[in-house]
Amino acid sequence: xxxxxxxxxxxxxxxxxxxxxxxxxxxxxxxxxxxxxxxxxxxxxxxxxxxxxxxxxxxxxxxxxxxxxxxxxxxxxxxxxxxxxxxxxxxxxxxxxxxxxxxxxxxxxxxxxxxxx
Amino acid sequence: xxxxxxxxxxxxxxxxxxxxxxxxxxxxxxxxxxxxxxxxxxxxxxxxxxxxxxxxxxxxxxxxxxxxxxxxxxxxxxxxxxxxxxxxxxxxxxxxxxxxxxxxxxxxxxxxx
Numbered sequence: 287x288x289x290x291x292x293x294x295x296x297x298x299x300x301x302x303x304x305x306x307x308x309x310x311x312x313x314x315x316x317x318x319x320x321x322x323x324x325x326x327x328x329x330x331x332x333x334x335x336x337x338x339x340x341x342x343x344x345x346x347x348x349x350x351x352x353x354x355x356x357x358x359x360x361x362x363x364x365x366x367x368x369x370x371x372x373x374x375x376x377x378x379x380x381x382x383x384x385x386x387x388x389x390x391x392x393x394x395x396x397x398x399x400x401x402x403x
Numbered sequence: 404x405x406x407x408x409x410x411x412x413x414x415x416x417x418x419x420x421x422x423x424x425x426x427x428x429x430x431x432x433x434x435x436x437x438x439x440x441x442x443x444x445x446x447x448x449x450x451x452x453x454x455x456x457x458x459x460x461x462x463x464x465x466x467x468x469x470x471x472x473x474x475x476x477x478x479x480x481x482x483x484x485x486x487x488x489x490x491x492x493x494x495x496x497x498x499x500x501x502x503x504x505x506x507x508x509x510x511x512x513x514x515x516x
Contacts, residue, residue, distance in 0.1 A: 290446075319503070328508035329492070342503065377446060392437070392504060394446035 290395035292378050298401045304366040307398045309378030310359055319392070320353055320363050321377040329377070335361065336383075368402045375399050405430045407495055409507035416483055417515050424478040424510050426493035431471045434496045438467050438478050441490045441509065450491075451478070455498075483514045 291310040299305055311318045319334040333343040335355045343353070350369070355361040365372055381392040406429045416422055426436070435454045439447040451460045451467040453476070459468040466479040476493055492509040496502050 329506040331503055331505075334503060379447075391449045391452055393449070394439075396446045399444075 290378055290380055290393055292376075292395035292398050294398060295396065296399045296401075298403065299368055301369055301402055302367045303402075304364065305368045305372075305400060305402075307363040307376050307378075307400070309361045309363070309395060311361070311378070311380030312382075312393055313359065315380035315382045315393075316358075317381045317383065317392075318355060318361050319379040319381075320361070321379065321394075323375045323377060323397070332363070332376075365400075368400075370402045373401050405433075405495060405497055405505045407493060407505050407507040409491075409493060409510050411510065412508065413511045413513070415513040415515060418483060418485060420483050420514075422480050422483055422512075424480070424491050424512070426476040426478070426507055428474045428476075428495045428505075430497070431474050432498060433471065434498045434502060436467075436469055436476050436493060436495050437504070438465075438476075439492045439494065441492060443489075447492065480512075483512075485514045485516050488512055488514050 293308045316337050320332040321329050322332055323329045330345055332345045333353045334341055338355045351365055353363045375397045377394050377397045379392050379394045408427045433455055435452055437452045438450045440450050441447045451462055453460050453467055453469040464481040469476045490509040490511045492506055494504040494506040496504050
């Protein structure tokens with residue numbers, strides 16, 4: 287498998303513009319996570335889905351942020367309008383439900399590096 | 404609310420040294436604990452996962468231990484090499500079918516040749 291695939295890898299946009307980040311999880315994984323990483327706050331969980339259904343979006347910072355998962359192989363994280371403080375690395379990750387012995391390892395994509403100027 | 408702490412934030416050692424990276428968590432009721440490696444400009448790669456019922460896991464020169472009662476985990480790296488230079492993060496998963504991972508901020512390791 288190619289792993290978790292994210293796009294774009296890098297994006298520079300102007301304040302006020304809409305940003306859409308995309309993620310393709312590993313095939314067969316039923317959990318999908320969106321994280322944000324900054325130097326100050328480290329890795330923060332924004333939202334996660336199970337079987338395409340949002341389970342916990344308490345980490346989404348503001349109404350400007352939204353996420354969707356229309357099917358098992360695709361998810362988007364949208365920021366509208368974007369602000370300079372949204373500059374960060376956004377990671378998508380996925381894992382597969384398993385029994386106690388399976389490990390339930392989570393796999394991360396390479397990240398989308400967002401700069402809002 | 405679960406909190407994960409990794410101290411120090413950065414560490415520099417000479418090549419060949421055995422070293423220990425520490426991780427502490429506030430709520431001992433965890434499902435598992437995972438150690439990750441992150442190289443600059445890259446995503447996180449899982450190194451070792453320890454289930455709550457286990458005490459340690461080993462992979463090559465890496466050994467991770469877990470002491471739930473004291474809320475601690477250590478990642479032991481034997482005979483460190485410059486290629487081990489990276490940021491190491493630990494994360495704990497709370498019990499529950501839909502539980503999530505809580506990450507520490509990581510320890511940035513530099514192994515000097």
